[in-house]
Amino acid sequence: MRTVEFEHLRPGEILEEQARKSIAYLPIGPLEWHGPAMPYGSDPMVAHYVAVELAKQTGGVVMPTLFCGTERERSPETLDAMGFEDTAQYIVGQDFPSNGMKSFYSKEDVFCLVLREFLRMLIMQKYKLIVIINGHGAENQSYAVNRLCVELSNETESKIISVSSFILPDGVVPEVGHGNCVECSTLMYLTDDVDLSTYPPEEKKLKSCEWGINDLFTYLHQPNEDKTVQGDPRTASKEIGKYYLDAAIQMGIKTVEEEYARL
Numbered sequence: 001m002r003t004v005e006f007e008h009l010r011p012g013e014i015l016e017e018q019a020r021k022s023i024a025y026l027p028i029g030p031l032e033w034h035g036p037a038m039p040y041g042s043d044p045m046v047a048h049y050v051a052v053e054l055a056k057q058t059g060g061v062v063m064p065t066l067f068c069g070t071e072r073e074r075s076p077e078t079l080d081a082m083g084f085e086d087t088a089q090y091i092v093g094q095d096f097p098s099n100g101m102k103s104f105y106s107k108e109d110v111f112c113l114v115l116r117e118f119l120r121m122l123i124m125q126k127y128k129l130i131v132i133i134n135g136h137g138a139e140n141q142s143y144a145v146n147r148l149c150v151e152l153s154n155e156t157e158s159k160i161i162s163v164s165s166f167i168l169p170d171g172v173v174p175e176v177g178h179g180n181c182v183e184c185s186t187l188m189y190l191t192d193d194v195d196l197s198t199y200p201p202e203e204k205k206l207k208s209c210e211w212g213i214n215d216l217f218t219y220l221h222q223p224n225e226d227k228t229v230q231g232d233p234r235t236a237s238k239e240i241g242k243y244y245l246d247a248a249i250q251m252g253i254k255t256v257e258e259e260y261a262r263l
């Protein structure tokens with residue numbers, strides 16, 4: 001194959017690859033605030049990269065990235081873990097009052113309709129396996145994606161699964177997060193878009209509620225005492241990024257190959 005990217009392929013090439021391996025990857029994720037140092041398209045860009053690496057290994061094609069994602073209002077418990085004094089305020093996803101600009105979050109019902117329509121069109125193309133590469137870890141997004149996977153796998157001829165682009169390697173502490181060291185590292189590995197000088201010098205710890213970035217511990221309501229980011233993005237490196245991306249890709253390949261073998 002010249003390329004796995006669908007938009008570059010001619011009809012003959014698309015059909016030939018489909019006959020060889022009937023897999024279509026659909027990377028998704030919203031344009032979103034990830035702190036001042038990271039690009040707005042971080043989640044969809046990581047999803048696209050993982051999709052391309054998977055397709056190179058498993059066969060199949062990668063659809064153009066769907067820059068679409070959803071978030072919900074934060075609970076008082078989560079706002080408390082993030083360090084907010086006022087835990088009754090209305091905050092959606094990572095759109096904190098101090099950010100300066102909003103993320104492109106679709107409402108949950110609209111997100112489901114858009115994703116459903118893209119899946120319908122792929123089902124019409126008769127792909128046996130459709131793999132959503134989900135770059136955005138929001139609980140309501142994962143829930144909505146999984147619901148569509150179950151419904152459409154049972155009501156159509158295609159099997160639809162979801163693979164996350166940020167799976168943890170076995171046995172490692174949950175160091176993933178939003179705009180923290182691990183995520184910042186993955187973007188450093190993939191792009192030149194990260195600028196760590198947008199943060200103050202390293203002595204001053206970064207409070208989640210002030211920067212719009214978090215560890216997984218925050219979402220699990222287990223923050224540290226001062227509610228600062230433990231996986232400090234200022235310690236990010238390309239090497240860390242490569243380690244986590246490779247792990248996600250290896251796990252993704254295993255999942256897709258197992259699913260395809262079952263069809």
Ligand SMILES: [Zn+2]
Pocket residue numbers: 034042043135136178179183
């Ligand atoms: Zn992200």
